[in-house]
Amino acid sequence: MNIRNIAIIAHVDHGKTTLVDRILHTAKIFRDNQETGELLMDSNDLERERGITIFSKNAAVTYNGTKINVIDTPGHSDFGGEVERVLKMADGVILLVDAFEGPMPQTRFVLQKALQLNLKPIVVINKVDKPNCRPDEVHDAVFELFFNLDATEEQLNFPTFYGSGKQGWFNDTLEPREDILPLMDGILKYVPEPEVKEGALQMQITSLDYSSFLGRIAVGKVTRGSIRDNQPIALVQADGSIKRSRVKELYVFEGMGKRKVQEVLAGDLCAVVGLEDFNIGDTICDVETPEALPVIHVDEPTxxxxxxxxxxxxxxxxxxxxxxxxxxxxxxxxxxxxxxxxxxxxxxxxxxxxxxxxxxxxxxxxxxxxxxxxxxxxxxxxxLVKEIDGQKCEPYENLVVDVPEEFSGKVIDLVTQRKGEMLIMESKGDMQHLEFEIPSRGLIGLRSQMLTNTAGEAIMAHNFIDYKPWKGPIPGRNNGVLISKNQAPTTGYSIDKLQDRGSFFVDPGEDVYVGQIIAEHIKPGDLIVNATEGKKLTNMRASGSDAATNIAPKIQMSLEECMEYIQEDECIEVTPKSIRLRKVLLNEEDRKRAAKQAGNG
Structure with a gap:
């Protein structure tokens, strides 16, 4: 059977998962009357809530007698580890680019990985139905990006398709149509069949699946030979040690699920059940001639x-x-x-x-x-700070900000305060496109300030470049915090009286404890306050006037915003029901003592 293995890569939010939806529908893996919903591959609750892909997933469709294994990858640079390892299973990539935004930092990162693995690229320019889109300019920018990443002659000669995943069409010209058949034909035409080497079994485990019924499942691509149900195998681990094991069950991907089979030949992706103590990167080999494949290298954490x-x-x-x-x-x-x-x-x-x-x-x-x-x-x-050639070095990132023209001055000001250097400034329609090189430290807490200063209009993206010399101190948060003095529920009466001191993170009636951060101070420096005091009721008539207090609703911060907000002597308490900010040392005397020691030290 003919097989094509293709990964879909792009910057976050350029439409990968929607494209996978279209491929699944075109291959008719659902009944005509079946309710399927949108973004079928984002099965995890967190992915659906945030609208981003976090874990890479596989699906398989059959089109014109050819099996196409489709791998959906995350677009966010923080999940680059997922992308790096699943590209090992593919023979070609679809690079998806937004017709308005063009290639973004993340596009560069994933494309570089794909070109290094010598994968055949197909470029798809998505969202050509958007106003202000510029597909021809974007096509030139993509070509320039390939050239800058030292693509080979063959890779530079990439086919391009245009279309709109939302409207459900892709074509090799800008002419709209009803379906995505030209792209499906393009996959069969341009993506090479898997290269199959002669010899005994070799399969690298590139991802893990888990089922409460079957336990841990190893997923990967068979690169040589074939693997059979109940076959004894050797598992070669990263340190070179060899374990013997046996295949209990074998599955191949079909549609959104898996199908049990007796044998899988080289070139196909499969899932193996029954192996003990394996890790990603291990190689499943023939018992007689165990030969390991090169270990998967993943970039270091930062x-x-x-x-x-x-x-x-x-x-x-x-x-x-x-x-x-x-x-x-x-x-x-x-x-x-x-x-x-x-x-x-x-x-x-x-x-x-x-x-x-x-x-x-x-x-x-x-x-x-x-x-x-x-x-x-x-x-x-x-x-993470490293010492390179006796010099203290820190990670640097490439930061891209698209912002309406009137806010560009504020953005440049914010980034330069945090030791960022501007590299590019150009107009894209009504927007200014700014590119900076900035230490990773400078990005912590930048997003919320950027959104506040640009009325929520800034679009920012960043990805890791390299380690470079340390840039010196970067100013942290300007304002101090208000800290709770005692443990009790807060009262509307107290919060109302303290509103001119800061913006609150808690509502009246919420339980707080000593040392909990309950508000942001309007000035630098921390302040300990009592937000739990009730109103002293002198006579019956005055007790009703408490309802007249106008209390601003509390500031709601997501977990990532809290992580960016806190300073060194603060931490976040995370429980299934709540997220609270607090000082590391809850007792004020302990904090004073620690500050004194730090001063003396």
Missing amino acids: MSMTFSINTSPFFGKDGKFVTSRHLRDRLMKETEKNLALRVEDTDSADSFMVYGRGILHLGVLVETMRREGYELTVGQPQV
């Missing part, structure tokens, strides 16, 4: 955060898993499938150092754990 058990007075109220053993087991389990994540023990048995690709990467992990019933405290994200 950020770290301390995860520790919840030590607040409200400990154990919401969560099911609250001990350090629970926390450790869960983090270790995560490192098995999340390749870009590393976990290390610290001096304290209750806390762990977790290294990841960025705030979103770590934030998604915390959010997932919270939904599973874990309680934990997370500290301020720190960038």
Whole structure:
């Protein structure tokens, strides 16, 4: 049977998952009357809520007698670890580019990985139905990007398709039509069949699946030979050790699910059940002649955060898993499938150092754990500093901001305060397109300030470039915070009196504890306040006037915003029901003592 393995790569929000929907519908894997909904591949709750792909997934369709394995990948640079390893399963890539935005930083990152693996590219310029779109200019920009990334002659000669995933058509010209058949024909024509080498079985495990019924499932592409049900195999691990095992069940991908088979030949993707203790990157080989494939290399993490058990007075109220053993087991389990994540023990048995690709990467992990019933405290994200040739170096990122012209001055001002350097400034329609090189530290907390200063109009994206010399101190948050003086529910009466001191993160009637951060101060410096005092009722008549207080609604911050907001002496208490900001040391005397020691030290 003919096979094509294709990965879909693009910047976040350029339409990958919608394109996969169209491919699934075109191949008629659903009944005509079946309710399917949108964004079929984003099956995880978090992905649906945020509208982004976090985990790469596989689907398979049959078109004109050819089986097409489609791999949907995440577009966010924080999940680059997912993209790097699944590209190993593909023989070609569809590079999707927005007809208005053109190639973005993330497009460059994933395309570079694909070209290094020598994959055959097909360029699809999506969203040509948008007003102000500029498909011809974008096509030239994509060609320039290929050229800058040292693409070969053959890769530079890429076919281009235009269309709109939303309207459901793609064509090799700008002429709209009813379907995406030209693109499907293009996949069969331009993507090469898998290269099959002669010899005994070789298959690299590139991702993990889990079923409560079957346990851990190894997923990968058979690069040589064939794999059969009940076959004894050798598992070669990253350190070179060899384990013997046996295949219990074999599945291939079909539609959105899997189908059980007896044998899978080289070139196809498959899922193997029954292996013990395997990791991503291990090679499944023939028992007689075990030969390993090169180990998957994933870029290093650039950020770290301390995860520790919840030590607040409200400990154990919401969560099911609250001990350090629970926390450790869960983090270790995560490192098995999340390749870009590393976990290390610290001096304290209750806390762990977790290294990841960025705030979103770590934030998604915390959010997932919270939904599973874990309680934990997370500290301020720190960038990883390296010493290169005796010089202190830190990670730098390429930051791209598209913003209406009248706000461009404010954006430049904000970024330069944080040690960013402007590289490019050009007009794109009514928008100004700005590109900067900025230390990763400068990005922490930048998004919320940027949105405030541009009335929510700025679109920013960034991705890691390299380690460069340390840029010196970067100013943090300007304002201090208001800290609760006692433990009790807050009252509307007290909050009303304190409103001119700051903006609150809590509503009246919410339980707070000593050392909890309940508001942002309007000035620098922290202030300890009593927000739990009730009104003294002297006579019956005055008791009703309390309802007349006008209290501004509390500021709602997402988990990532909280992570960007906190300073070094603060942390976030995360439980299944709430996210609270607090000082690391809840007692004021302890904080003063620590500040004194730091001053003396």
